[in-house]
Amino acid sequence: MIFNFFVCSAVKEIPEKLEKFLKEIEFPFETRISYVDRLSGTDDEIKTQLKSAHVVIGEPHFAHLLSNPEISCPNLRWFQSTAAGLEYFMKMNPCPYFPTFAKLPFVVTRGATFYGPTMAEYCISMMIAVQRSFFKMKEVQIKLDSPYVDRDNYTKFPLLSQLTVGIMGATGSIGQDIARRLYALGCTVIGLCRRKRKEGEPIVTPQVETPVNAHLPPSELCFEEMYPILGDDEKQTSLRTFLSKADVVINVLPTTLETIHLLGGRLDSEGKEIPSPMESCKKSCIFINIGRGTIIKEDVLVDILKKGTISHAVLDVQEMEPLPSSSRLLTELSPDQVTITPHCSGWPQNGDFITPLLKENLSRFAAGMKAEESALKEGRTEEWVPDLLYIMNWKEGY
The missing domain is CATH 3.40.50.720 (NAD(P)-binding Rossmann-like Domain)
Structure with missing residues (x-):
């Protein structure tokens, strides 16, 4: 299986760091990394990448494009936000805040330690x-x-x-x-x-x-x-x-x-x-x-x-x-x-801001995906139970 990682961020160093981390933790599957600059990329470019993405890393300003996730991002398992606030996800339509889904379509983790x-x-x-x-x-x-x-x-x-x-x-x-x-x-x-x-x-x-x-x-x-x-x-x-x-x-x-x-x-x-x-x-x-x-x-x-x-x-x-x-x-x-001041109090000064949290969550995600695959090979239906750090509570909105 190939895991598609999609980075949509204004921080251009993230794809390189992601590739390095995946090697360091010995991610157990083949991976493909794609990147769109959030500031210059178009909605169409982002939508195309979301269609095949299993993991998204980036600022959540395009979260509205995740509306109707069974169509917009059918493979998405995890969104690592680089932002502290999560209100963009509450603008999804339909929003998982409401009892629309039998289960949450994907896991969101916030950039809790960055700012x-x-x-x-x-x-x-x-x-x-x-x-x-x-x-x-x-x-x-x-x-x-x-x-x-x-x-x-x-x-x-x-x-x-x-x-x-x-x-x-x-x-x-x-x-x-x-x-x-x-x-x-x-x-x-x-x-x-x-x-x-x-x-x-x-x-x-x-x-x-x-x-x-x-x-x-x-x-x-x-x-x-x-x-x-x-x-x-x-x-x-x-x-x-x-x-x-x-x-x-x-x-x-x-x-x-x-x-x-x-x-x-x-x-x-x-x-x-x-x-x-x-x-x-x-x-x-x-x-x-x-x-x-x-x-x-x-x-x-x-x-x-x-x-x-x-x-x-x-x-x-x-x-x-x-x-x-x-x-x-x-x-x-x-x-x-x-x-x-123009919303500038929390502004990371280099790509290192994401290092500790992203690496830890990647390790946890890799272990979860490996366990899920092992269960399927053994004929067991055992879906991943997310244990990532700073998981968003959809009901509370943070």
Whole structure:
């Protein structure tokens, strides 16, 4: 049997690395690797490769082409996404989120370990830049004014060790990567998670350790408190308590039915807007969003910033991307209130970002396919039970 691996990614080094890994793990079947550059490839080119692909590796932006998988990708067993977010797969038609399939058409694994380090460094740099008025000093320099005129305004700031930082989505790989670095810098870290842990269950989801994280403290030591939101009361007491304690709130939550407008923009049963939980924040609070813009309705966030409910927002993601020039974030807020970046906080700097996870999952996939083939030769119907790392939960959307 020939296994067809299809790489559709803007990272051109992946096919070469894939070929190397397949040899290193002694993949037990003949393989064929095809590649389409996601940025320049056409839908027709991608569709052609999907028809015969057994494994797909790449960014999930073309996931809509997997709709009606029995026709579009009849041989597909596994899709290794190079992205952390999985909302593209929820746009498949029909989507396996709904009870359309007797069994899932293929397994999706997320790029869980790829982006955390760069996103953590983004958050830390933005915390320091905002707290210490670096952007303001740059504005003064551009105007050719002397920074010494307002020098006193630049000398009042907290140390990192004086800050309590709240991470929304604390138990995932990105949340843990951020927490470990903040804790190492002396911050007090609290977390918002989906559900309360059972007795004896780890406080965070175990992750694949990578060389860049090897020197950091273990995740389970980094959180002073954890606040679950599943089962929270109507007043959102757990969420509001979490927000009230944080000097900096960092959101890394994905878009799911449970997280859309969690921080503002939801309506009650009578169609009236529910007050934003962010009203519980400290007025000095900085909000950093590197998760998804859907966590809060844009109009709500703008109003919060204009009222001074929080001091500043750093937005690497927005509810609408690319952000239109007519956005209220641009037309009604000053740089003192908001810092906007173009969804670039988590950007791997070379092809090595995929190495540890891809190699491990390839080994597991190879073992599963070999066991499945052995069972068939012996006349047994024994389908592969996926044991890959970071398998997508279609019902939860992450």
